[in-house]
Amino acid sequence: MHIVWNVFLNIFYTCMDIKGKTKDNMKARQDLELCCKCPKLRIQFVNEKQVKPPASYVLSKDQAMEVCEWVKGLRLPDGYASNISKCVNLYDYKFYGLKSHGCHVFMLRLFPIAFREVLPIAVWDALTELSYYFRDLCNTTLHVQNMEVLEKNIMVTLCKLEKIFPPAFFDSMEHLPVHLAYEAKVGDPVQYRWMYLVERLMHDLKHKVKNRASIEGSIIEAYIIEEISTFCSYYFEPSIQTRLNQVLRNDDEGECDLVDRLPIFTHQGRPFGRPFGRHLTTQEYNAAELSKL
Template identity: 35%
Template sequence: MHAILLWTINDFLVYGNISGWVTKGYMACPVCNKYIPSHKLRSKIGYLSHRYFLPHDHAWRKSKRFDGKVNYQPSPILLTGVDVMQQLSHLKNLDYGKHPNNKKRSRSAEELNWTKKSILFELPYWCKLRLRHSLDVIHIEKNICDNILGTLLNLEGKTKDTIKARLDLEDTKIRKELHLVKRNDGSYIILLTCYTMSNTKKKSFCKFLKGIKFLDGILPIGMRGILKKDVTAALMELGDFCHRIYRRTLIMDDIKKMCIDISLILCKLEMIFLPAFFDVMVHLVVYLPNEALLGGPMAYQWMYPIQRFLGSLKRFVRNKACPEGSIAEAYVVKECLTFCSMYLRGIETHFNMDE
């Protein structure tokens, strides 16, 4: 029997460990590579300018509302395995692991964000694969959900609408209606945004949130009458995009259309939320249609079934001093009970319910 490794599926931090690409800094996106769509903000690095992915003749290319500039830059070029190998050839010979000669050093411009050559490149076919590492969508979905809910509800430590975020607007000289107003005593007045909710609306919104996920297409309905139409419409389009890409059956033409749709959705969100909202996790959504095009439907790539199974194994632990033994013993008991229940007579189970 012969086995082949098609691609890996992991969260963003593990992505960096396996691929050898540092997922931090200005070039945190491994797909964009050296074609940097990031900008320096006061509190963080923002991944904006999703106009890169729009058609060259799109009207929003001329608009200065996004970052105060006209943007005709082409979209990032997706690198092949051969291109990656050429970049990795600039890495110097390093001793990995704990070694007395290992010291922190600054990477050269040719090394980009590469720190090592992945051991997977020892496979003769690895550099020929178009998709080598796939992003786990459950972590992307969670981070986007946290960003949106934290900003809408103005949760402390979660909201992206902060003083530094408002100062970012002054630095780029855009959206003057949201700039800070300075008082005589040196304090600032934070003006309301289109997504600002009163305490009454927050309470009614939280009641609707109870027991509902964000990206299941139901939550945006609860925003009607609470937020403005353009905010609700953009979030509903984002939820609809997730619904379409999570389908178990996808059509090639639909995936190509979703590549343009997600670019438009992110541009609409850029005109609503502040630049600090757009971290690298929000930016990675733009590449999900391409991964679905290469690796198949996202419903067969995400880690939801595995996470649920691991959660059930963790619940088997009764003795924390011997967790492996607890899991093994409980799993054997469960298998035995399942097997015996198939042959029970006079006792109704889901195996003999129809008898």
């Protein structure tokens, strides 16, 4: 999980050209004169000032604005990820407070969509292959044959990235994806080995701390009270709302006909956003009926 996080941030900050965090800085451009033959990317002097020529993997200001506005209007399913749109600041078109799981979802699912229209095809293809590589590794069911194929393909993908990004972009973190396919083949699926479960537990334990003078005692006291209250709730009347029968946060307690519906639409709840309504056209109604069948 930390490999995906760091790889995503390096790619994202470099493509968005965020000052102070991008790997495409002046020192990286100076290394090109020693390591690579890229005359178009070498530092130029304009009015006695050093200027970086625009690279193919760096978005312009208008393109960065387009990506930020797309993420700002993004709506994800409940429980799938945090609200990534809150991390976007449209004033300076930057991201703030993006957590590790948000980076994980963005890298695996949103990155190929967000940068599809703003990056060149060659750059987008290499980054999309890297995104699919991490997505295949995070599947709940893994096959040895597929892991062997991924183990070979990731080497080709990293070679494509070396043709695009400067040498300073690659450090030990960009090398670690080579070993992930072998680890997945030898060990279990990554869902049983990553740190998200531990981080969620640490988040709950931190909220139990009320007395910072005795942190361990405060956590133990809150944990015991929670266990006692859960045990006592087994003897309450069913009409009394407890942790065992509490209503889901999206349930509006309204009557809803769940017969003849797809499984993904069987959850009760209220619509998200401003209320609106209109009648479907004949073409839309036929398409909905065909997809239902």
